[in-house]
Amino acid sequence: MTWEEIKEKLKGKKIGIAGCGGLGSNATVALARIGVKSFVLADFDVIEASNLNRQYFFKRQVGEKKVNALKDILLDIDDALMIETHDIRLKATDITSLFAACDLIIEAFDKAEAKQMIVETVIENFPEKPLILGIGLAGVGGFDKLRQEKWSDNIYVCGDSVTECSDDFPPLAPRVCIVANMQANLAIELLLR
């Protein structure tokens, strides 16, 4: 498929981004660069200086809401993008309402509890809508342990599935960005089918 054909196919797609931290910010930037035109961004958090070791933000944006800062960055890449932002800690009912019109959802939460909540919500409410999870992205090295797999029906997983963030396994740009871009890459693969 040519670049022009890819852009033509992607321009009508809408992607939901559940969390705009390390996974969400990096995956969304990749998707915006290659022709996805419409996004629903959701996150409740503000940017801290400690986020800059992995999240697609800049020092001047520290203190800003992540959804607003990410929208600004995306519009710098393409000012014709359609970006809906929700400054909210997503609950199950928010997921079913805010992401209803999306073709696909990228799960980019930090907490395991939130990941469990979105998986269960999508299984019950959106059995046809692809959900791409990022699981196991902390630390350094271990490139050969990273993989993508279809877990069940519409639920996909990117990452190593086992490395949880901790003091000894911090989330850092190289590995977080690899997993975020695996999610973006898989999203495009599914949307181009």
Add this chain to the structure above:
Amino acid sequence: MNIILNNRPETIDGKSITISELIIYKNYTFRLLVTKLNGKLVKRDERDKVMVNDGDTVEVLHLISGG
């Protein structure tokens, strides 16, 4: 009994077992899981009651923090 667990055939002792017992049997130690039986979601508080029988398909996903 024979089941399919995460896309792989698996032989389990006995005729049936709850989802919770299967989790212990398989030594899944992760705190947060999502479980499905024959394509349908089984929530945490149902795992003690829902039975897995011969020929069933079970899917277990474990979740960890980081993102």
